[in-house]
């Protein structure tokens with residue numbers, strides 16, 4: 747149960763239309779496929795879906811973000827102090843090798 751704050755700026759509103767627009771466009775294209783089989787087959791009309799997606803992305807990219815509510819930023823994790831590096835160990839752990 748998280749009270750999610752929904753942004754109502756133009757950009758987020760347009761972006762929120764992506765799902766319904768894609769579903770509606772797919773429905774229309776499949777309906778045309780069934781009504782006029784052959785002439786409006788999905789194989790010929792699927793670019794319309796890409797055009798709709800591109801138009802929505804373009805509109806959301808151009809829309810202003812006035813009043814945009816971003817995701818609540820989590821507090822920065824405390825920076826752990828770096829432990830002092832151990833002194834370099836120059837002794838060869840594999841005695842008798844590498845000579």
Ligand SMILES: [Zn+2]
Pocket residue numbers: 753754755756757758759811813814815
């Ligand atoms: Zn927004």
